[in-house]
Amino acid sequence: MTIEKLPDCVPVVHDSAHSELDMLQMREYRDHRLEVLSWLWQEGKDPDRAEGYSDIVVENTSYRLSKIYRWIWENEGYTTVLNHDHADAIVEKLRTRGTADENKSQYVKALQRYFGWRAHEKGAEEWEPEETFSPGQQTHHARDYFTLDERKLLRNATLNYASLPNYNDATPEERDRWKIYLAQRLEKPKNEVTPEDWxxxxxxxxPSIVAVSLDGGLRPVEVRRARVQWVDLQNAVLRIPKEEDSKATGGGENWTVSLREDTTQKLEWWLAERAARPKYDSHDELIALSLA
Structure with a gap:
């Protein structure tokens, strides 16, 4: 990756860091920050397509990561390497603070973007928060329902379930095996499985329905009720009207569910796919016309 000059609105180092670091630390920290922020700006949103985040997203991420570093320095001393324990400690600190959940969720997203850079550029493991914060709802404890490992397995399983080899590229033997699988999955005779079924x-x-359900703790009834207009891809949230909130999670207000970045991407791909499927014409259901 070529490190280029960042937009003027994105400070590489915030003024507060100058008073906390010596000259050598400042040089190392500046180089580190430039590498992280340049990656986010150039390709962080979708590395495979070399699509970066917008200037405002990188600016906000820069600010929040700067505060996160300072929290770590105050407790453990100077470092430029954040690990999962650091991230979990930050989430715990956020949980006990009285600030709005929307603000807390932005810190979590900043951490996820940082670990996205670590995974892509340094070969480190991705990080998934043990708690997420959604505006207008109580803090959601992911571990109360599925463990982190179970959540990862669920997400990966949906990708495997939804993946088949290209019909035209498969050998006759491969097609025969996959037709047996599809016949069982679709509950129809093998000889009735068509290329369209494939x-x-x-x-x-x-993948999108499972990811959204994990992020928001949705019940089946909420999945069935979900509408396209609930999705706000730009802000990475699902806006559920209060009358459709079966758990009254929003406390009498509309329920806003913060979505992970990979969940938002899956939803974007699903909405594009959905628009190309004629059976969804004249319908606003997000998913539930057919869950099979």
């Missing part, structure tokens, strides 16, 4: 089985529908 194409329909390769979809972002299931």
């Amino acid at each position: 194409e329909d089985a390769v979809s972002w529908k299931l």
